Amino acid sequence: MTKQMLKGNIAIAEAAIRAGVEAYFGYPITPQTELLEHMSKRMIELKRVFLQAESEVAAINMVYGAACTGVRVMTSSSSPGFSLMQEGLSYIAGSELPCVVVDVMRGGPGLGNILPSQGDYFQITRSAGHGDYHPIVLAPASVQEAIDLTVLAFELADKYRHIVIVAADGLIGQMMEPAELPPMQAVATERPSWALTGAKDREPNAIASFYLKAEEEEAFNQKIQTTLQKIQKTEQRSTEFYTDDCEILVVGYGTAGRIALSAVQTARDNGMKVGLFRPLTLWPFPEKRLSELADVVGACLVVEMNAGQMVEDVRLATGGQIPVSFYGRMGGVIPMPDEILHEIETHCRQLKNCEGIVTLSERAK
Numbered sequence: 001m002t003k004q005m006l007k008g009n010i011a012i013a014e015a016a017i018r019a020g021v022e023a024y025f026g027y028p029i030t031p032q033t034e035l036l037e038h039m040s041k042r043m044i045e046l047k048r049v050f051l052q053a054e055s056e057v058a059a060i061n062m063v064y065g066a067a068c069t070g071v072r073v074m075t076s077s078s079s080p081g082f083s084l085m086q087e088g089l090s091y092i093a094g095s096e097l098p099c100v101v102v103d104v105m106r107g108g109p110g111l112g113n114i115l116p117s118q119g120d121y122f123q124i125t126r127s128a129g130h131g132d133y134h135p136i137v138l139a140p141a142s143v144q145e146a147i148d149l150t151v152l153a154f155e156l157a158d159k160y161r162h163i164v165i166v167a168a169d170g171l172i173g174q175m176m177e178p179a180e181l182p183p184m185q186a187v188a189t190e191r192p193s194w195a196l197t198g199a200k201d202r203e204p205n206a207i208a209s210f211y212l213k214a215e216e217e218e219a220f221n222q223k224i225q226t227t228l229q230k231i232q233k234t235e236q237r238s239t240e241f242y243t244d245d246c247e248i249l250v251v252g253y254g255t256a257g258r259i260a261l262s263a264v265q266t267a268r269d270n271g272m273k274v275g276l277f278r279p280l281t282l283w284p285f286p287e288k289r290l291s292e293l294a295d296v297v298g299a300c301l302v303v304e305m306n307a308g309q310m311v312e313d314v315r316l317a318t319g320g321q322i323p324v325s326f327y328g329r330m331g332g333v334i335p336m337p338d339e340i341l342h343e344i345e346t347h348c349r350q351l352k353n354c355e356g357i358v359t360l361s362e363r364a365k
Contacts, residue, residue: 006176006178007175007176008143008176013042014147014181015148018181019185020187020188023050023073024074025073026059027058027081029056031078035102036076048187057085057087060088063092064092067092068095069197075100077103078114080111082120083123098163099157104170105120105168107331119309122309124283125282128163136281137282138152138166138167141172143175153166160227172254236287236288237279238286239278245273247297249300250264250274250277250302252276253278253279253282257303259340263344279310287313294322299347299351300325302324302327303343306330325343
């Protein structure tokens with residue numbers, strides 16, 4: 001396989017096709033519309049199902065119906081459209097159905113604008129709909145990662161019979177980079193035993209998302225919690241740079257993490273012991289590895305394209321062992337490397353002067 005120049009939205013769409021997606025339902029909204037447009041051409045060419053719904057509400061309920069039959073199914077949207085999908089996502093979770101949702105985030109709240117943002121962190125990680133559950137959330141920082149994590153999304157959805165969200169942003173969706181697409185997988189011909197495929201030669205299956213008796217609803221919720229605990233234990237993913245000797249740890253995901261890496265590299269060139277931790281899973285949050293790093297660094301700086309959302313998970317993971325500060329830009333403004341570098345330099349001065357930051361030597365005592 002050779003690399004080719006690919007726009008992020010198109011790369012995600014083609015990766016899903018090559019991962020064997022059989023049905024796509026969606027509604028156009030910038031900055032993810034190219035994903036839908038690519039699907040509209042390729043899915044028809046391959047004699048698979050494509051349907052532009054009348055709204056995001058309709059699209060997610062079409063996903064619900066298709067998922068009941070055991071096919072690989074997906075939808076995509078951007079922040080306001082994703083908000084409209086909340087009820088349908090909860091129904092899907094309440095029915096233990098696998099599906100993939102791509103959220104190419106934009107500025108908000110409200111209609112906002114079409115510029116890149118990470119303001120959806122709370123709504124994609126804190127349940128994505130009512131009830132006691134979390135979707136699995138994957139966060140790419142490049143076109144290649146968007147491809148790889150889209151393929152992984154279908155594998156995880158099938159493995160756990162669960163919702164998987166690929167959380168990109170407008171920059172990743174719109175940028176073009178050299179990337180390598182995976183080989184085409186054959187569409188599955190066998191359906192899982194739980195699927196609704198007709199019951200001529202077997203006992204009927206039933207899929208529902210409601211239990212009228214409290215004890216039955218609680219028992220079902222306990223089953224979901226068992227699945228979530230398994231996911232938390234086995235699916236935490238992250239990547240890191242320069243963490244072997246760092247005293248200040250920068251944490252960022254997606255585009256913010258990618259830009260922060262440039263600032264970290266410049267800081268190291270200037271003699272500062274700085275590292276970067278970039279979560280690949282926003283849920284389950286990679287708390288185990290981050291907690292380990294909190295044992296050996298002196299301070300943490302979280303960078304996001306919002307007012308401070310993931311920073312809450314960072315503070316939970318570090319457990320108050322070290323100071324955790326935040327730098328963010330909102331409304332579609334992208335933080336620049338020199339801005340992040342300035343924040344890093346401030347932290348280095350504080351660490352050197354012991355102004356409210358516990359130094360490594362002090363902690364060793």
